[in-house]
Structure formats: C-alpha cells, structure tokens
Amino acid sequence: MLKKLNIKLLVLAFCALTIKVSAQEVTSRLQGMADIPISGTTINMTYDPKGGPLENIQEINGYAYVFNDYRWEIEDIKMKKNGSTWNADFTVPKNCAFMAFKFYGNTENGLVTDTNQDKGYMLVAFKEPKVKMPGADLAWATFRNKNFNGEFNGYFKDFSIDGDATEYWLKKEVQDHPDRFPEFFDTYIKILKKQKPEKFEEIAPKVLTQFSKNTKGMPEEVFVKLRSIYLFDLKDQKKADSLETVIEKQFPNGAYLRFNAYQKINKIADAAEKYKAANQFLTDFPYSKEVPASQNYLYDNIVKIKFGYYFETKDYKSILALIPTMNFASVNDGYHQYISKALYLKSVDPAVIETMAVPMIKEMKAKVNDLSYMQGIYWSPNQATENAKNQLNNELVIQIRMFDMLKKYPEVLETFDALPLEKRYEKASINDIHVRALEALNKPIIEVLKNAARRNTLSEGMTAKLKEAYLKEGKKESDFPAYLEQLKKENKSEEKIAFIDIAAPAIKVQGTDGKTKQLDLNSGKIIVIDFWATWCGPCKKAFPAMQQLVTSFKEDQQVEVYFISTQENHEGYKKAAVAYLKEKGLKLDTYFDLIKKGGSTNNESFSKYAAIFKSSGIPRKVVIKNGKIRFTSEGYSGNPGQLVDELTGVINALKNE
Numbered sequence: 001m002l003k004k005l006n007i008k009l010l011v012l013a014f015c016a017l018t019i020k021v022s023a024q025e026v027t028s029r030l031q032g033m034a035d036i037p038i039s040g041t042t043i044n045m046t047y048d049p050k051g052g053p054l055e056n057i058q059e060i061n062g063y064a065y066v067f068n069d070y071r072w073e074i075e076d077i078k079m080k081k082n083g084s085t086w087n088a089d090f091t092v093p094k095n096c097a098f099m100a101f102k103f104y105g106n107t108e109n110g111l112v113t114d115t116n117q118d119k120g121y122m123l124v125a126f127k128e129p130k131v132k133m134p135g136a137d138l139a140w141a142t143f144r145n146k147n148f149n150g151e152f153n154g155y156f157k158d159f160s161i162d163g164d165a166t167e168y169w170l171k172k173e174v175q176d177h178p179d180r181f182p183e184f185f186d187t188y189i190k191i192l193k194k195q196k197p198e199k200f201e202e203i204a205p206k207v208l209t210q211f212s213k214n215t216k217g218m219p220e221e222v223f224v225k226l227r228s229i230y231l232f233d234l235k236d237q238k239k240a241d242s243l244e245t246v247i248e249k250q251f252p253n254g255a256y257l258r259f260n261a262y263q264k265i266n267k268i269a270d271a272a273e274k275y276k277a278a279n280q281f282l283t284d285f286p287y288s289k290e291v292p293a294s295q296n297y298l299y300d301n302i303v304k305i306k307f308g309y310y311f312e313t314k315d316y317k318s319i320l321a322l323i324p325t326m327n328f329a330s331v332n333d334g335y336h337q338y339i340s341k342a343l344y345l346k347s348v349d350p351a352v353i354e355t356m357a358v359p360m361i362k363e364m365k366a367k368v369n370d371l372s373y374m375q376g377i378y379w380s381p382n383q384a385t386e387n388a389k390n391q392l393n394n395e396l397v398i399q400i401r402m403f404d405m406l407k408k409y410p411e412v413l414e415t416f417d418a419l420p421l422e423k424r425y426e427k428a429s430i431n432d433i434h435v436r437a438l439e440a441l442n443k444p445i446i447e448v449l450k451n452a453a454r455r456n457t458l459s460e461g462m463t464a465k466l467k468e469a470y471l472k473e474g475k476k477e478s479d480f481p482a483y484l485e486q487l488k489k490e491n492k493s494e495e496k497i498a499f500i501d502i503a504a505p506a507i508k509v510q511g512t513d514g515k516t517k518q519l520d521l522n523s524g525k526i527i528v529i530d531f532w533a534t535w536c537g538p539c540k541k542a543f544p545a546m547q548q549l550v551t552s553f554k555e556d557q558q559v560e561v562y563f564i565s566t567q568e569n570h571e572g573y574k575k576a577a578v579a580y581l582k583e584k585g586l587k588l589d590t591y592f593d594l595i596k597k598g599g600s601t602n603n604e605s606f607s608k609y610a611a612i613f614k615s616s617g618i619p620r621k622v623v624i625k626n627g628k629i630r631f632t633s634e635g636y637s638g639n640p641g642q643l644v645d646e647l648t649g650v651i652n653a654l655k656n657e
Helices: 007-013 136-143 146-152 163-176 178-183 185-195 200-212 220-233 237-250 255-266 271-284 293-312 316-325 328-345 350-366 381-405 409-418 428-440 446-454 460-472 477-490 537-541 543-552 573-583 606-613 640-655
Strands: 042-047 061-068 071-082 085-091 096-107 110-114 121-124 126-128 508-510 516-518 526-532 559-565 590-593 620-625 628-634
Touching: 061 136, 061 381, 071 381, 085 096, 096 136, 121 136, 136 146, 136 163, 136 185, 146 185, 163 178, 163 185, 178 185, 185 200, 185 220, 200 220, 220 237, 220 255, 237 255, 255 271, 255 293, 271 293, 293 316, 293 328, 316 350, 328 350, 328 381, 350 381, 381 409, 381 428, 409 428, 428 446, 428 460, 446 460, 446 477, 460 477, 526 537, 526 640, 537 543, 543 559, 543 640, 559 573, 573 590, 606 620, 606 628, 620 640, 628 640
Parallel strands: 526 559, 559 590
Antiparallel strands: 042 085, 061 071, 061 096, 071 085, 096 110, 096 121, 508 516, 508 590, 526 620, 620 628
8 A cells, every 4th residue: 555655745746734623513503513523433312403404394304424335325314203303313334434413304495404593413423532434534625615516416506615624634645644645645736736736737746656656456436447547627638548458458358448348339229239339238247246236227227228129029928027126216217218208109009018017017116125226325225215115116107008098997096095105196187097997996985085085186086076076975066166265275284485586577478469478577477487388298198277267357357368389480370379278268369479580480589588597498387577587387297277276376465565
C-alpha cells in the first residue's frame, strides 16, 4: 500500500489551515444522537416532528447515508411510533466512519424531508473513545461540500462548508491514513481541481506521478480512475492510452473491458445482431461474484435485450424460459415495455399475452423483496422495496384490464383483491371493470359503487347505477346529490389548495372562425384554461369532466373557460379538433394557439407557460385571476369527479378572496 507516500508533496497541493472543530449539535427534533458513537453499537434516538416539515405527516421513515470502509452506502433507520414522537434506532455498521440521517414522509404533493433545517443530522463514528474510524475526516469533508451534494440526492439545499474546511479535513485524512489513499485519491484530485484550478495542471501530474510509483498490486478500479483523470481532467491522451494497455493486460476479464463490451452492444441497431452480441457478452463475461455491484445493471439490460428480441420475433416459449432467471426490476420492465404496450395497442392477441403475463406477475410477487431496484445510494432498502410494490400494483391494474378483455371475470375479481386496500378504487375505469365483473357473475355491486363514491372515482355510468340503487330504496331523486356528497366526505380529508401567484403571460389565440384575439386575463373574472391537443389521449379523456364544469358555471358571469389547442404540427389539425368535439357531442368552444414566427408548431402562448412550469406536458389546466396564475395542474387521473371537484374548489375559493 502507500505507507511511504510522500505526504509533503500532497500538502503542496493544499494550503495549510487550522480549524477549530465545534462539538456536534444535538438538535431539538432528534434527541439521543450519541456524542461518541462506536462502530457496531446501536444508537437509540427519539425523533419529534413537532415544529418541522413532517409535523402533520402520519407515516414517517428514515434512512442514513453511511461511509463504511471507504464506500458510501445507504441504510434504513428502524422507526416506531411512540405517541407523538418516533423511536429511531440505528445500528452503526462495523466499519462505519460517518453517518447522516434523513427523515421523510410521502404525501399527495410528493416527498417531504427533514434534514434539520438544512444543517444535517450527522455523526462521526469512533473505533474507541478519542479514536475516530478511518474515513471519518474524508466523509466529513466531502458530504458537506456542495460539489458532492448531488451524489446524496440533494441532502442539503443551500448549506455547504467552504473550500478551506474541505481542504483541512481531506489533508488530515491523508496524513492519518496514507495507506488508504488509493481508495480516495480520485476524490483528492476532484477537490484539488475545484480549489486550485489555476495550479491544477501543474500540481495534479506531480501528485499522480508520485502515487503511480506504488500502484503495483492495486485493484483494477485504481487504474480505471487514473485513466479517467488523465483522459478527462488532464487531457493527456498518451498517458490515458498507456493506462488502458495496462488495464487490458492485467485485467482481461475485468470491469473496464466488460463495460466497453457492453457499450458496443448498445451501438448495434439491428435486433438480430444485437441479440447475438448480447449472448456473446454473456459468454465472454459470465455473471459471477467477481462482478462489482455497480455493474449488475449491465446484466439486467442484457436480459431485457433478450426478452425484447424474443417478444418481437414471437418466440414466446423462450420468454417463458427466461422469466424465472430475471429479477423483479427486469420482469417489471419487460411487462411495462412489452406486455402493457401490446395490450394498449392491441398488437398481440390478449390470449397470447396472458400466457406470458400470468407467470410474470407470479414471478414479480415472489421477488418483490429482492432489492433489485437498489442502484448505489439512490434508494434505501425500504424505499427500493416500496417502489417495487408500487410497480407491482401498477402491473396488477394492467392485468385487470387484460382479464376484462378476455372476459375472465373470476380472474378480474381475484386480481382486484390482490391490490392493497389503499390502492383500490383509485381509477374510475378500473371500477367500471370491477362492476362489470360482479354483474357478470351475479354478485352485488352496491359496496363497490359506494366505495368508488367515497374515493370520488365514479364514472358517469357508475354514478347512474348508484343513483338507480338509491332510488330503488324509495329515496327522492332531489336528495341524491347530497347523498353523493356525504359519501365523498366519509373518505375525504380537508386539503388546502396549492395556490400560487405568478404573472400570467399574454395569450393570443385564433378562433374556429379564423379571427385572432388576445384573451383579457385582467378582467377580474376567474379564467380557466385547458391546454390540449388532438393527439393527447388524456386530454380527450378529461373532456367529459370538463363539460360538467362548463355546464356547472354556464350562467356564472364571474367564470370563463377556454379550451386552447396547442402543440399541433400536422396538417388539418383545426378541422380535426372541431370534428372530434362534434363527434363526441361536446359543447366546448375551442381556440387555437398561434404558430411562432419561423416555427411549425402552434405553441406560441403555451411555450411561455411551459417555461414557467418547467414542463410541456398536457393536459395542462391553468386558473388565472387579475392577471395572475393562481392554480395549475398537469395530466388527468382518469377520475372525472376528482377533476370537477378540484377545479370547482379552486374557483369557489378564488371567488371568496
């Protein structure tokens, strides 16, 4: 190793600096963080969300970024609710040098996290009192440096230590543990480049030359990192090529040549040739325990190539043989990319699809906990498993649609029952299938109708069925709306509308009569805009709900609703839009976005809104009042009642301002 490493040469790269290290602060929301956590012991902490971003969240979880034996890992924190607080237990890994805790909760508006008001919940681990674990100073320096923050999923938003502090701790790591320098020399070079850009090309080669004198017997990754630095940072092609020769000679079956072989496969366009190359890859680089975890994805992708080739060539028997060898993530990707797509496009007989879909779902159920979604430190084990479960639920919904196509109604009900309770009744279209299956089997449907009403996921047809059942009980038709609202309230928590306040860009449109007009966005009225296109399936699926909204506010002089066709570039899109609305019996006055000068797509106005929202996805609903964007939403859930209620709530709230 590098016990005789010339520390003086390394020190030349950095300015000498002395920093007084303050004691780690024990914060009010996380009590019990050990002053001197010893590797291998369990820390018993208490997390109190009061006063923080997770205060009103029912289910709180946590994980830790851990620097373990000079490698970053991610571990779950064992969380157990105890009244208004949570017990948070964490066992410090045996070779852990540093840990940073993060707490989170999933909400309807996305993930909410707590990192101690951007100060971090961080601890350095000790081998014994007063003796820090090797790697502690390195982790302390890099975790808090903004140049590494992206590697930790943006743990910090704004906080970071300055370069001098990073230099100090990194220099200390080199001085105290020179024998471990090969494991982090690339980090050293990265910091050097950031801190000393004007001297980098002078100092870095000297450091690397000194370092390279002692690389005999080093693992492959050291040579790969050296080559990368010479090639990309120092632009020294000759030295990089020399190192590549060394790698090829010393590690003929190693990670570098394995990755290069895989890259060549990706460049092959012909499906048959690509399949042939994938099989050759497995011959040349068979999967074994020698394959680093960071390259597991190569083999997952090779399996996907084979699956895709079999599917496209209709070699379904080979797919059935391949399925048991695949991990959860690979099976799910195959299901999503081929099974689901084929059902949607009706490109393969559903009966044929069933022969593959059923064993794939069975395999996914068996392997949902295999952690195949863990890639580096992006997800903790709990998060990876939760993602797998969500993916399985998504595919179960596709499976329900498939069984409906085949009119296999017992299988529809069986698959529906496989969904967790919180995932049932989410989509009106699936509720329709559920009711259809029950009716086909002469089973009662009233509870399904009521449950769908409680989730506000009734289609028009289901609403009519619920009303019919209500009237059969001798109830008055005039009382049905109140009954429906009462059912909704049983499962509805009071949610605050996410209002915004952004200046609304001008909107200029053309009517179906060919005349151009600019919308008056500052009239004092509440203006609802629906950006849509004829090629957008979700846009058109949402139209019946939007028709309900238009009808509801037809006589309201305070509300105007505009449907604006945008992002169209095919000839005759205006006629197609008008024809579609007429065909469906929709009484929605539509307008057309203008084409930018020199452009070919009618998105002049929408492009301004897309820039604000950082998304060009449609359907896009925008609600404007007094020249300000006050609310927006993208996409369509498939539930008409939810869309109508959401926009009605926004309109009424703005009226009461």
